[in-house]
Structure formats: structure tokens, C-alpha cells
Amino acid sequence: MFRSIKQWFIGALSMYIGLSAFDVYAQDGEGLFKQKCATCHQPHKDGTGPKLFKVRDKWASGGAKDGSIYQWVANWSAAAASDPYAAKTSQLKATAMSQFPELAGKQKDIDAIFDYIDAQPDPAAAPAAGATGAAGMPTDGAEMEEEGSFSWIWIILGVVFVVIIMAVGGVRRQLNIATRVSEGKPANEHLSFSEEFKAWAWKYKRYVGIAGLVIVISLIVSLFLSLYSIGVVEEYQPSQPIAFPHDIHAGKNGIDCKYCHNSVGKSKSASLPTVNVCMNCHKQINGNTPEQQEQIKKIYDAAGWDGSNYTGKTKEIVWNKVHVLPDHVYFNHSQHVTVGGVDCKQCHGDMTKQNETARVVPVKELNEIEGNIPLTKATFTMGWCIECHAEKEISSGSLDTKGDGYYNEIHNRLLKDKKLYNSYLEDKKVSVKELGGWECAKCHY
């Protein structure tokens, strides 16, 4: 009786072990790979660890001892101690591999992982259909060339036009002389072009006067229009050292603006990302197309990254400032972003669709963006700033004057000024203007 129970117990135990073992073997290679390996290894690309495609064949042909690769997966240092090939492999990367004692002796599991890896197609060998970003990356040079040739056409046309006018004038003069000669009159050859023109203008003085007036007025109008455009920097897009497509980063890959322009909520300046921020992703991403690879290579040169290690030989990047405010204007990003809660797109437009480097987005385009306060004056002019200060609502809640904060003090002032208080009662909204956002010294000091 007792013996049979014992036998039954042993049977149950062995069955349990068998079942649990089966349970582990039934785990797919994909799941194991993603859970344990994928953080550092990829099938076709070196990362923190080397690529693993056909790694079993590589070890076998490299002269590794039979089975040492399985030992390596569980405990690489033990394998390196017993197999010279494994010892050589351990020198490949500076980062030491994790140990997986739970995989020790589980050759079938490890084979499942390797089978999964070997079944993965190489994305680099596939036609670069996924490389959509390349089309949206025109180089600055091509664009400049286009613009230049465009203005040259006008210059050439103008020169041709002047030549035609002069030729026609010359022919007319010759004909005039010829008719005068045939009519028996003196040839009048001593008359210069200008004297002839004067005579002609005197003859048709009414039309010449009207035409002259029209020309003078249009010149004055265009002069004033061009004077108004002085200091307006809409569409300003200086050349940059690296053709950075904002749409791929902020749009397709969903990176927050504030990740790269990190200090925007903390300081006056929004900050350009330092190259270590680029390398947080580009350590792995080296581009799908030759154009992308060429641009990303510039990041690698700046960071001193040779493809598998940092060399310590770094280079500088000099970006060109796009949004330049005059010296007599004080603008603070953190005040607008953190305190005012203004979205980046209110002033900088929808960067998830900007496939080039940054530019000053014209106010027309800014107004088309959903959620933006519509403004009329040109971007980056004072009119544009104060228009927004009059519109932007700071607080829609009740006026709290109980605290001792900076804004409570301002709220208090708002309550005591009758005119201001009435304008607040009209719409129950507090705009920047009502808090003194139109005072000169807010921005000019």
C-alpha cells in the first residue's frame, strides 16, 4: 500500500517534470528571442551585441568546439574559459553579455531561438521600398541652383528685349533718313537719338505725361511696399550643415519636440539638440538610402562613432540660427511654453509635415493649423506678437487673489482697475494684454 503510494508519487513527480519540460520546449523561438535576446541582438544588424543570423554555422566553420555555443548562451564566461573560439568572440564587444542560467542545458530552446533568427529575411537585401523618407529630402544645392537659373532667365530675357528695342530703333532711324533723302529733304543726320526722342515726346506730350505719372506712382507704391517688407523674415530658411527632415522624426517616429529641443520649458532658449541626443537613436539607425546614410554619417563624424565604438575624436557642428529676434526684444521660451501653455505649432507651424530643416513659417500657413489662434500680421513682427497677446487667454477660471504668487498679485491689480475689470467681465477671460502683456517693458528693456 505504502509502496504503491510512493510509486504513484514518483510517477506523478516525473510526469510533472516531463510536462513542465514540455511546457518550456513548447515555447516558440520568437518569444524567447524577443524576451531575452532582442534588447541587444538583431538578426541582420550589429547592435550592442553582434548580429545572430546563421551564427551556429559561423561558429561551426570558425572552429568552435561542438556545443560550446549552447554553453555560451547560458554562461558565456564558462564557454570562453573552455573554448578558444568562444574566448576570441568575447573580445568582440566592450559590453559583456548577460548570463541566462535558466537556459543552461536547454539545447532545444536555444535551437528554437536560432531557428527563428535564421528564418528572418534580411531587410537590407529587400528592395528599398520601405525607404520613403528619401524622396522628401531635397538637398539644398539643387534648390539653390533652381532658384539661380530662374533669375538668370529673366536677366537674359531683359537683355534680349533691350537689344530688340535698340535694333528696331536703329532700323526706324535708317528708314526715316532714307525717306527724307528720297523726298529731297536734308537727311538730318546730325540729330542724336536723345534729340529725336525729345522731339517725339514733345509731339505726344499728353500720352507721355500720363505714362510718366503712372510710372512714378507705381514706383512710389512699390518703394513703400518694399519698405514694409524690411525686417520681415517670413520663409527665411538658412542652409544647415545636416539636412534634417523634421517630418520623419516628429511625424513618422512620433518624437516629442521637447525631447530634442530639451530646454524649451526650462530656459530662454529652446536649445538645439547636442549630438549625443542624435546618437540615442542613430547609434542603431544608419539610414536606408544613400542620401540618408550620407547625412547620418555627418552625425557619426561629429560624435566620433566608427560604426561599432566611440573613438573619442569628435567634431563640431555649427547650425545656423533660423528664428532670430532683434536685440531689443526679449523673448523667453519657458515663459510661453511652461507658464503660458502655448503649443510649439502656434509660432513654428506643423513640424510633423516639414520635410526639411526649419524655416520661418508664414502667418498664412500658421493660421491653417488646427488649434492655432488666427493672426494677421507677418510672422516675427511686433504686430504679430501683440496680436497674440491680445487674443491668448491665460486663465478661464475664477480670479484667485488669496495666494501670494506672482500671478495673484497681477490678478489683484486687475480687480482694482475698473476699465480692466469691465473688459474682464465682458468675456470672463483673462488675456495676456489684460495682465500687462502690451506694456512696452514686458519685452523691451
Added chain:
Amino acid sequence: MKVKFKAFAQISMVALLLAACTANPDSSGLEYMPDMYRSPAIEPYVDYGEVRGQVNEDLKMQRSAMVPPKYTIPFWGTDSATVHTMLPYMRQPGSAFGQTHGLFFLDLSKNADVDYEYKAAAADKNPIKLVNAEQAEKVFEEAKKLYQTNCNHCHGEKGDGQGPMVASGAYAGVPAYSNLTIAEGQMFYSIYYGKGMMGSHASLVNKREIWTLIHYIKRFQDPNYGKFDDKGMLMSVGTKPASDTTAVKK
């Protein structure tokens, strides 16, 4: 002489008109009073190689971003708890961090064990304590914003390693937080100096922000983390094994 002057004036007028046709893309256009636009005081990202017509080669911009002088300590006020949190990090990057993460400008650990400091970091505790439900709520609120900005694009909204960067196929190999078995001090070390593919985030988030983020990350591992029960006591958290499988190295 007079004729010569006339011709000269005419030619220069034409030349001026022609010059107006070509646009320099790096010029932002005419300014009313340039000396009111260009600041002689130093502003970030402005090239001071030429100010008010004066060329100064020494001041020409060499680089856009600069590292603060070594061993400088930012001023964080007089609140001792804040100052203590914000003091320079006491753990050094491992000796391989120059090669793997480009941290050559820091003092690297001289210990033969590349992960000596990382292992020691397991003992570090989060200085931001959760004392009551209200305060914890505030910490998690701030952490959520920080997470959205700094972590979300790779680690994903749910902390499962499936952020938009991974979903778009651009990036691979982001671990799910639930698979991590590292101590909170090691999380700090990994965010501060980087780990594996992830680079150092010390320039993006300061020490207080990293510790705030760690509270948020730990909630991905245990939904009850940082929550308070009816009696106002911290809810018990399923303790994870303290041993770190990824830390055992040479």
C-alpha cells in the same frame, strides 16, 4: 570726364539692379537698424564673428553646443533636500563607457570590473519618497509628462517597448519594463549613463527628474506601486528578485 562719370553711374545702377536679383539664402533680408538687431551681448547660437561690421576671428562660432566646464555644480537654491538630490552623481561610468557610450569627457571608473559601479548602484534608493496619496499623485503627474517627452517614443505608452519609433520599424530591441529585474538605483545608473543601445540621458533630464521617472517606470512593473490604501498606507508591492541577471559580467 563728365561722360565717363555718366557711363560709370549708369553701369553701377544696372549692376545694383542685377545684384538685387540674386538672393543669398543665408541672409534674412534687410533690417532697419542693424545695430539694434545684432546683440553685442552674448546670446546662444549667434555667431559673433562679425558684430556691427567688426570682424573678430577669435569669436567666430566653433560649435553650436558646449559642455559646461568640468566639475562645475549648478546652483539649486538653499533647500537642503533639493540640493542633496541635485548634487553630482557619486557613481562613475564603467571603464568601457567611453567606447560604448562616448562618455570620454567624464572620469571613468578605474575598476577592472566594467560593471563594478553598476552593481554598487543596486544599493541606491530613490530620494523622492512617496508620503501620501496626494503627494504621490503629483509625482506621478509630473512623471507622466516627463515620460511622454523623453521615453515614450521608444518605450511606448504602456512601457512595453512598443513606442512609435519601434512601431514604425525604425528602431528595434526596446525591452518591456515588465521584463526588467534591476533595482531602482540601477535604473538611475542606466538612464544617467546609458545602457546597451540607450545613450546617456543626463543632458536631457536632471537627477530629480530621473528619480521621478523611476517611480513612474516601477508602476509599469507593478500596477499597485506607489498607491495608497484606505488607511493611507503604501500598498504592498510584489517584491522583485534583487539579483540582476544582466549585471553579472567579467
